[in-house]
Amino acid sequence: MTIGFRRFIFWIFVILFIAASVIITMLAQGWRFDLDSFKMVRTGGIFIKTTVSGAKIYVNDKYTGSTAGLLNYTKLVDDLAPKNYNLFIHKEGYYPWNKMVEVKNGLVTELFSVTLFPLDIKKIKIAQLPPQKISDFRIIDETIKIINNKKTGIANVYAIKGQFISSEKFKISTSTELISPDKNKKLYASGNKIWIEYLNDIKEEPSKKAGEKEIVATLELPILFLDWLKDSEHVIWFTSGELTITERDNRGGKRNSVKFYLNINPPIFWDIKNSDLYFFETDKEKSILYKINIE
Template structure:
């Protein structure tokens, strides 16, 4: 081998080294070549977590593994995401990848295609209470004691029992008070009276947030710092409910369901404290709504003769599912629908035509 050949080989290797090394370093740092923009771009990642797990992830129609999973080295742009699992309705969303950022969807709920519905009890009484049906013996005893205390000491005042405390609105001055079950302690919670009306009191599980819903449809939320009620909806509100994790509440009119964030949400999609969002609108009447307490990121509600479930994640579009269509297995119209979710048994209960039914959303199978 001549010296000239050796020099050519040496300098060729040097050129290859200085050409390939930056590419290897760039790849190791998470960069990929974008053929559309003809340049190297820092990539991003997806993270998907679903209940149940093992749903197949499709990114732009290409299978990319199963939940729960990180998917790395994706160029910044929007992607069509579909997650499928046999026996479940697909979850679909358009999500954006940004350079150096993990885009997350941690609360994906895969809803059964045909959840089995079980008749729990026939010929239930007209005054049958679903909430009482799901209570434990201890919880029932507390409610009975609270009722006795209310009838004895502040009769006709609206109240709510939370933990071992009773919050009640004194009808003589429309001021909110708090006492314990034994009425040993008493403290004034609000400083200024609410407008004259008939109210329903709702208190969050941690007792830090309190709402008052008037019969006229006006909704007030207690400003804990100033200890005064502030109006958050002027009319037509039918009900309000705090989430079990205390971070949000929803309220609804006959046609609109709204969520209000009571705390800053630090997981994607991020939300600011005080942020309001219209979750859904319908031309049909919204009859009732409850939180899905397994993740606090879905709401179950009744429209017409259909029980539906909707997610709060508003990126792309919200996934909304039909859980039950009453006309498929029950005759007549669904009047005054009652629904409740029992976290202990992981069952959704509902009543139609004096019959109590249940189904399990989490697995699509009954206990």
């Protein structure tokens, strides 16, 4: 073997080593050859945080695992080429969640507020009170404060188990603007539309600028109740016989919504901290306070 040939073999191995090193480095950094676009792309991922453990995740109808964790139930689906994916999340006994999710070149799309709501919500009896006309009421510090006539502003106060305590002056706020728990958004109804106005910049996706407004829903029936969920990412409202919860996130051109059909009448009290919806059923003999929990 001549010296020239040996040098040739040596440089061939050097070139192969350099090429292999470059390829390994690019693969480690997430670069892949995309057959759809026929070019090198940097892969990204989808990070999912759900409200329940064991939620099954499907990407383009392919099972990719389940959410898990002690306090936060999360899952990272990685090594995804930059494009749109059909994301489907499901757990038995809960409404499924579905959205088209865009993965960008070398980035992770974050979904921090994937909430799975139960298919069935149970009506729980709280207290039985004497029959009375109820114009409005509140649940405060383990007491039930009932206003029979808003003009007088007198509230009958009962213990949470139903024992009468006293009557007292009590004023209920009539503001139609509802500030989110995170103080960044304002919710209100105008005509048959539900709006969100952004009070501060929202940096997390879907990002918004302070002062922006968007329509969450357009309804056919009058809105009898409207408020936020405690995560500041979902809105809840009630029309005649129908309780609806919808997410703020409209990425992929869709807001996930769930509906519960309930035979209840206003007034309604919403305990945002515990996600409890309170209402009365009244006949000639009694007024019964019930609650349903939507978590």
